[in-house]
Amino acid sequence: MQPTAPVVDAGRLQSLIETGGPVVAILLALSVVALAVILLKLWQFIAIRIGSRKFIDQALHRWREGNAKEALAALDGVRNPIAGVMALAMRGRMDKNVPESVVREEASRVAVENIETLRGQFRILEVIGALSPLLGLLGTVLGMIEAFRQLEMAGSQVDPALLSGGIWVALLTTAVGLAVAIPVVAALNALERVLDRFRHRMEDAVTQVFTIPLPSGGETSGAVPFERARRVADAH
Template identity: 50%
Template sequence: MNAFIDQLAGIGDALSNIVFLGGPVVLLLIVMSIVAAAIVIAKAVQFRRVRINDRRTARSALSIYRTGNAGAAMTMARRSPNPASRVLARAIQLRARHDIPEPVMREEILQYGGDMLESLRSHLRPLEVIASLAPLLGLFGTVLGMIEAFRDLEAAGSQVNPALLSGGIWQALLTTAIGLAVAMPTIVALNWLERAIDRAAHEMDSVVTRVFTADLSRQPGQTLSDEDDEHGHSTPFI
């Protein structure tokens, strides 16, 4: 236990030293890294809660629906928090009604799916800002540090000490390194999150399209169920 406390104290001293050498720019970059990490963790928890990678449930429910058993398909789809399953259940529910015009039906599904996607995309914009701004802040800190180093060199006059210049330069370059260290994992996490959302949107679009074209999959001579007596079109969510 004491060894762990000593390790934490050592890490704290190292961070304090880095902040002291890099100045307020490094402190700002550290705050940005904490914010980015918090957002990524929160989004990962949200994606896990809605089972964003679960495509099997929606596709299984869709297969049941296309056999004509809309009730069982809706029950299966509603059991999953996955966006594609939820929008599939909504589409099946509206498809079974005859008092709603098809354009209104599609708009309702589009709005329903769009609200879920907006929830998934929430707080991604700050990640984009951090990923773009961190390298620029690091470069800004380096420029300020280089200016300070050359001012010290000028003040030294004829008593130039190479160690003075080299020490100022490495301290200045420290902010660029920290800025890149903050930006790179943030960009990776942002692209992963956006890719997961794009795949969810594509899956939602796919299942809704198949609900509205369920009658096209039937063989000639098959009778249509009540929920399949209208033709529909694709409802894009991307």
Template identity: 45%
Template sequence: MTIAETIRQLYQTGGPVIAVLLLMSVVGLAIILAKSMQFAINRIHRFKEARAAVDLFLSGDREAARAMVSRTRAPAARLTALAIHGLTAAPLDDRRLREELTRVGNDELRALRGGLRPLELIASLAPLLGLLGTVLGMIEAFQAMEREGSGVSPAVLSGGIWQALTTTAVGLGVAIPAVASLSWLESRVERLGQEMDSLVTRLFTQAPASRSTKGR
């Protein structure tokens, strides 16, 4: 059986509810692929250069630290480069610099979280839509039993229940991958946020106290 035939059979079984669930599955898959590509292009998993730059800066080799973070455009490296520049050249005091770094870091994380809300909505609504389809199917099955009267065939009842439960199965089939993917994507963004916070904290707490305090 081809994919088109399977989809046609599912639609005939579950009706509009199945159509909505299939549309949600397509949208969810598109979001997952788009976010995975975005994360890969932005290299949000790359922390090596940023960590090395912090180590170099704390050891006193500021030029090498700048060169290290200039080799990649990963979010952690960009924030580290901004922090190093602020600690060496920018006329901002520590409090204002940390506020600026927090703003930039939050903007980075907000951009990476963009598009995850629809995926969360799909993960939440898919099981409910499946349950709705089941309830509607069960209503139709009992209506068929009422029309048949006392001579209702068990095949009529079992067939109606089977059709009704199909929507629940499809709803769960859409929701489970969505939930798993959402958890994985959010964990990567959370890991990036924790890493950026750790890098900035190291720079402020362990850096030599020789930087200018202009602006205080």
């Protein structure tokens, strides 16, 4: 009995597409695309441990104590983009050959670039969330036009079942459109909320790097450390 379940589901899906027409097929395709994007973003956020802040606290604690070497060591190897921006800011501050204004601008540029990278594919979800109800409404309008056309062709021998059947088939596309749009919009808002918290955490961490007094004895000679950190940040 268990192997027949997928066959039944496939049959229902085929029946839904045949009943709703090409609009339903398009909506189902959009739902697959949206699901793929959502899973991709979840995997991306999990891979960089977007909610982690332990390394931030450790690095800032070492930086506040005046131990720049251990502060950078706490950030080394961390996949979270905040670590790279913090390391860039720290190395820039320790490099006396680089003006602090340049370091701030570079840290801000890298931070914005990382945010935009994480925001990638959000636009796809926005478009799907906005278009799905409109496509559903379009299918309903087309279905209603067809239903009334059939009613006109029936002439004086009007069958109420013909009209009611045409109406429910037409409304089906609106229901499918809403069923696609609602979870997509909800997921998009949840992802944006996570990214907003991440951006705030990054801004707070980098600001503390600049506001905490520079560790004594932690300076480096030459511009190599800062330039190397800039190239590493750009590579990621």
